[in-house]
Structures are given as structure tokens and as C-alpha cells.
Amino acid sequence: MPMVISGRLGQRGRERLLNTTAYALLILAILIVFFPLAWMLSVSFRPNIEVMQMPPDWLPQIFTLDGYKKIFTTPRYLVVFLNTMVISLVVTLLSLVLGAMAAYALARFNFAGQRAVLMFLITTQMFPLVLLCIPYFRIFITFGLYDTRTSLVIVYLTFTLPFCILMLRSYFINIPRDIEEAAMVDGCSRLGAIFRTLVPISYPAFVGAGLYTFLLAWNEFLFAVVLIESWENRVLTMAIYSLMAEFVTDWNAMMAFSVLASLPLVVAFIFLQRYMVQGMTAGALTS
The missing domain is CATH 1.20.5 (Single alpha-helices involved in coiled-coils or other helix-helix interfaces)
Structure with a gap:
């Protein structure tokens, strides 16, 4: 014992x-x-002269809001915030709507070439995006879409839409078909059954996919640099990069810009992280 x-x-x-x-x-x-x-x-709260001070101090000796004032008093920086928000929201909305329709078809119907479609979607997630810069540049020049926000929406959809389709499909597969069939027996059309039963049940997947898509569009830099030139069409990542000069870098304004750019993402994660985890993990073991 x-x-x-x-x-x-x-x-x-x-x-x-x-x-x-x-x-x-x-x-x-x-x-x-x-x-x-x-x-x-x-x-973001200290003057540039303190940034390179050795040894560095965690707390600024001179507290200043010049970086934030520069951003809020410069019209083109405010336009950049608006551009980024509009582009990110449009990409998120289109990815969820189009992705939900495609995911439903892949989850509920069997058709010729279904496995090939799934393999193609998975392959797009493994393809190096940097290889697409020159082809996209040539295409948008040809169609007159260079230096437009529309070009960014189209490009972002090419790598956010496959992710939304795969994620929503995995979630839809776990939902029994009996729920939709019962709604159709009660008089709903298939589309009505989807909106009345499947969509409300799948809100964690929509939140998770939407938040991930918004994050990708908000933080994207490579294609924005390649396809955008004028200030009225630039996004946040380009504006932050523009503050880095060859000889002098405006660290104060750059960090203030970065703080303001991070706030929407931080707030979204604080309130939606639970739904994002549910959406990301649901259907993870489903083929």
C-alpha cells in the first residue's frame, strides 16, 4: 500500500x-x-532621434503623437485606409458567396471530374504566387486594368476563393442532408432550404473563412506593388513601405501606421477567434 x-x-x-x-x-x-x-x-510614440539610441529604452523619453498626426492629417493616407477596407471587404464577400456555392456543389453532388476539381483547388494552395506576378501584369495591361483596385480584387480572389471552397466543403459534408430534405418536404426550394438550414448552421465556417480571407487581402503586398502605381489606388502595405527611404526612414510614422493597420485585425480576432477555430477544425478529418 x-x-x-x-x-x-x-x-x-x-x-x-x-x-x-x-x-x-x-x-x-x-x-x-x-x-x-x-x-x-x-x-510609434517616440521621435526618430530616439529610435537608433543605444542602448535602447522601452519607454520613450520624449512622448509624441507626431506619427499619428501625420497620418490623420494627410489625405492620401486616409484614402489608403479606405481603399484597403473596401478591397478587403469586397474580396471577403465575393469569396464567401462564390465559395459557398461551389463548396455546396462539391459536398452534395457527384459529377464527372469532381476529384480533379478538388485536386486543382488543393494545387492552387501550393503554387508559388510570385510566379504569377509577370503573367498577371501582362494580362491587366492588355485589358486596361493596370493601376486599378479591380485588378487587386481579381488577383486576391484567385488565392482566397480556393481556400474558402475547401474549408466550406469540409464543413458542409459534416451536416446531414436530412435537414435540407426535411425543409424541401415542407415546401422550400433547394435554394430556400440552403439559406434556411445550411447557412445558419455553418456560421462558424463562414466566420473562419471570412476572417482568414480578410486577413490575406488586408496584408497582401506583392501584387499590390506590381499592379498599383498611383496613390489614389494604393493599399496599406504600400503606404507603409513608402515611408522607408534610401537614407532616412520615418520610423515614427511607419510604426504608427503599422499600429493603426493592426487594430482592425486585433479587434476581429478578439471577438471572432472562437468561431474561427471552430470553422478551421470542423471537417478536418473528412476526405
């Missing part, structure tokens, strides 16, 4: 040690992740 008790105590001690180690590693990871964020916030 004493040996059994000592064995249980030893097992509990090992479990506590493992839990303590796991929490310590998690805290360390959080500190590593938040270090650049904290430094970004600190730099």
Missing part, C-alpha cells in the same frame, strides 16, 4: 512538472511573439 501511494504521488509530481514546463514554454512563446508588437507600439 505505501508503494502504491508513493507511486501515485510520483505520477502526480510528473504531471505537475509537465504542466509547469508546458505553461512556461507557452509564456515564453507569448513573450517572443509580443516583443516586436510592444516595440512597434513604443516606437
Whole structure:
């Protein structure tokens, strides 16, 4: 009996040690992740002369809001915020609507070439996007869409739409067909049954896919640099990059811009992270 008790105590001690180690590693990871964020916030409130000071101080010696004032008093920077928001919302809406229709067809119907379509969608997620820069540039020049926000919407859809289709399909497969069939027996059309039964049940998948799509469109930089030239059509990532000059970099304004650009994403994750996890994990084991 004493040996059994000592064995249980030893097992509990090992479990506590493992839990303590796991929490310590998690805290360390959080500190590593938040270090650049904290430094970004600190730099946004200090003059440029303090940024290169050695050794660096976490708290600014001279507290200033010049970086934020520069952004809010410059009309072209405000236009950049509006452009990014409009493009991101349009891309998210189109990706969810078109992706939901395609995902429903792939989840509920069997047709010739279905597996080929799925393989094509998966392949698009593995394809290096940088290889598409020159083809897209030539295409939009030919069709007169160079330096337009429409070109960015089209390009962003090419890599957000396949993701939405795959994610929503995995979620739709887990929902029994009996729910839709019961709604159609009660007099609903197939489209009515989808909107009355399938869509309300699938809101975690829509939130997760929408948030991921919005994040991609909000943070995209490569195609924006290739396809946009004029300031009235630029997005946030281009505006932040423009503050980095060859000899002098406006660190104060750049970090203030980065803080303001991060706020919508942080707020969205705070309120929607639970739904995003549900949407991302649901159907993960479904073929």
C-alpha cells in the first residue's frame, strides 16, 4: 500500500512538472511573439532621434503623437485606409458567396471530374504566387486594368476563393442532408432550404473563412506593388513601405501606421477567434 501511494504521488509530481514546463514554454512563446508588437507600439510614440539610441529604452523619453498626426492629417493616407477596407471587404464577400456555392456543389453532388476539381483547388494552395506576378501584369495591361483596385480584387480572389471552397466543403459534408430534405418536404426550394438550414448552421465556417480571407487581402503586398502605381489606388502595405527611404526612414510614422493597420485585425480576432477555430477544425478529418 505505501508503494502504491508513493507511486501515485510520483505520477502526480510528473504531471505537475509537465504542466509547469508546458505553461512556461507557452509564456515564453507569448513573450517572443509580443516583443516586436510592444516595440512597434513604443516606437510609434517616440521621435526618430530616439529610435537608433543605444542602448535602447522601452519607454520613450520624449512622448509624441507626431506619427499619428501625420497620418490623420494627410489625405492620401486616409484614402489608403479606405481603399484597403473596401478591397478587403469586397474580396471577403465575393469569396464567401462564390465559395459557398461551389463548396455546396462539391459536398452534395457527384459529377464527372469532381476529384480533379478538388485536386486543382488543393494545387492552387501550393503554387508559388510570385510566379504569377509577370503573367498577371501582362494580362491587366492588355485589358486596361493596370493601376486599378479591380485588378487587386481579381488577383486576391484567385488565392482566397480556393481556400474558402475547401474549408466550406469540409464543413458542409459534416451536416446531414436530412435537414435540407426535411425543409424541401415542407415546401422550400433547394435554394430556400440552403439559406434556411445550411447557412445558419455553418456560421462558424463562414466566420473562419471570412476572417482568414480578410486577413490575406488586408496584408497582401506583392501584387499590390506590381499592379498599383498611383496613390489614389494604393493599399496599406504600400503606404507603409513608402515611408522607408534610401537614407532616412520615418520610423515614427511607419510604426504608427503599422499600429493603426493592426487594430482592425486585433479587434476581429478578439471577438471572432472562437468561431474561427471552430470553422478551421470542423471537417478536418473528412476526405
